[in-house]
Amino acid sequence: MNQKSKDLKRKLIAAAAALLIAFSACVVSTYAWYVYNTRAHTTTVHLAAGSSVKLQISSDDSHFGYSTDMTASDSFVGILNPVSTDNISNGFQSVKKFENVMKNGQNRFMASIFQDAEQYKDYFHTTLYLRTNASSMDIYISDISGTDKVASKPISTAIRVGFVVDGVQSVFELTDAANPEAEYNTKMGEDGEVFVLDSTKKDGSVNNTFRPFNKDNFCEYNKNTGEVKLKDGSRKLGTVTGSGAADFGASKAVDVYIWLEGCDKDCVRNLLGATLENLSVSFSGIASEN
Secondary structure, three states, X not given: OOHHHHHHHHHHHHHHHHXXXXXXXXXXXXXXXXXXXXXXXXXXXXXXXXXXXXXXXXXXXXXXXXXXXXXXXOOOOOOOOEEEOOOHHHOOEEEEEXXXXXXXXXXXXXXXXXXXXXXXXXXXXXXXXXXXOOOEEEEEEEEEEEEEOOOOXXXXXXXXXXXXXXXXXXXXXXXXXXXXXXXXXXXXXXXXXXXXXXXXXXXXXXXXXXXXXXXXXXXXXXXXXXXXXXXXXXXXXXXXXXXXXXXXXXXXXXXXXXXXXXXXXOOOHHHOOOOEEEEEEEEEEEEOOO
């Protein structure tokens, strides 16, 4: 074999090796939207209600009290897959297709085409019921909290909790903490942006104006005194009406959704197999006559 043939062979081998390395990198990146689909789950969803005037909660609209555990009474199988939406009423989307995209000088497979997500498989949804004996009571969130099972896999950073009352949605992020390995993972949008999928499309289009609520939008509830105080940004979920006397009025349905926001840049590979020890939501109310 002459020198030219040897040089050509070496170049071909080097090119093949480089192609293999590039392909391997793309395969690793492919799983950005699938990091939780084997083991991640919420182990407990505890919902509590309380206020200076009586506010009660139920998971079946018949047995009311001041707290309820949703996991025992719901058909959720305990697995959360990354999904996204800007409007819960329009449903959630999970990734269907990836596209090879050049980002920051690197070839990456990024989520580009999406499909409808499956309830009870990809995200948690249940309905709870609130009732009061006040004439009218405005309902707020006083706390949403969760504990990561493994600190190095902070699944809480990508979780959203959504409520729909009388057709109006309120979406909260579980925590404003950041995943140290955060990296955006969809074709649309750029690093540093806050975005979710446009629920009216399936091509990866994003809604850059949507922002989740956070702890600044809670109300303040004193467990010792039962006093509820509003902050400037407290988000009202809805209003429950009652008798204004000793008897409780008709219940108000509250749809609760828990999901992993796939467009959140915190939703990346290091959370593979991550679990959340528990998730708690506390409701509080302020009677309008006060």
